Amino acid sequence: SESRRSSAILGAMRNPEKREIAGLKIEITPLGFEAQRRAFVILAKAGGPALIEILAGAKTITSLGSDGEAFRKAALSALDRTDDATLDALTEVFGETTRAMFSPKRAPFLSEASAREEAFGGPNFARYFLWLRACVEVNFAPFFGQLFGATDPASKENTQAA
Numbered sequence: 001s002e003s004r005r006s007s008a009i010l011g012a013m014r015n016p017e018k019r020e021i022a023g024l025k026i027e028i029t030p031l032g033f034e035a036q037r038r039a040f041v042i043l044a045k046a047g048g049p050a051l052i053e054i055l056a057g058a059k060t061i062t063s064l065g066s067d068g069e070a071f072r073k074a075a076l077s078a079l080d081r082t083d084d085a086t087l088d089a090l091t092e093v094f095g096e097t098t099r100a101m102f103s104p105k106r107a108p109f110l111s112e113a114s115a116r117e118e119a120f121g122g123p124n125f126a127r128y129f130l131w132l133r134a135c136v137e138v139n140f141a142p143f144f145g146q147l148f149g150a151t152d153p154a155s156k157e158n159t160q161a162a
Contacts, residue, residue, distance in 0.1 A: 016099075017138050022127040024119055025101035026110075028138045031093065036139055039093045043136065046082050091116070094135040 016027040031039060095111035100119045102108070108115040110131070120128040 019134050019138075021130045021134060022124065024124075024127060026131065026134070027099045027101065027107070028094075028135055029097040031097055031139050035093050035096070039090065039135075039139060042086060042089045042093070043140075046086050090132055090135075094132065094139075098131070098135065 014030045014032075016029040019026050019028065030036070092111065095109060095116065098110045099107040100110055100115050102115075102118065110116055110119060116128075120131070
């Protein structure tokens with residue numbers, strides 16, 4: 001489709017990040033704006049209510065503690081809200097920019113059902129969720145780093161209009 005071609009062209013302008021997930025080498029190219037926005041909305045609908053609940057009582061991000069309990073509760077709540085449609089949408093959006101490096105000459109995109117079956121089928125089912133996590137990290141870690149870094153007075157200039 002036209003959007004896939006545009007996504008592939010734009011993807012060539014971004015640097016892929018190489019990862020190894022449960023023994024499989026992959027390359028995740030950060031999403032373009034439209035796909036990234038779409039993925040953000042999907043993730044926000046699944047995990048947003050839980051994150052809002054844990055953040056509402058926090059005075060600062062650091063006041064949440066380092067034991068991870070608040071985030072564990074948020075993750076469990078997000079899993080409770082996750083359904084087939086959510087996973088299908090995330091698989092579609094992230095699969096178009098992720099290559100599974102099965103061999104030096106065979107690196108299909110995970111948008112292909114046969115590549116997903118080979119990568120995640122049978123004993124490799126957990127790899128699917130590790131892959132989704134890696135895609136979220138590649139695409140949104142910079143966003144959250146900038147967002148929470150913006151609360152630092154030293155980086156205030158990054159939030160002001162030019």
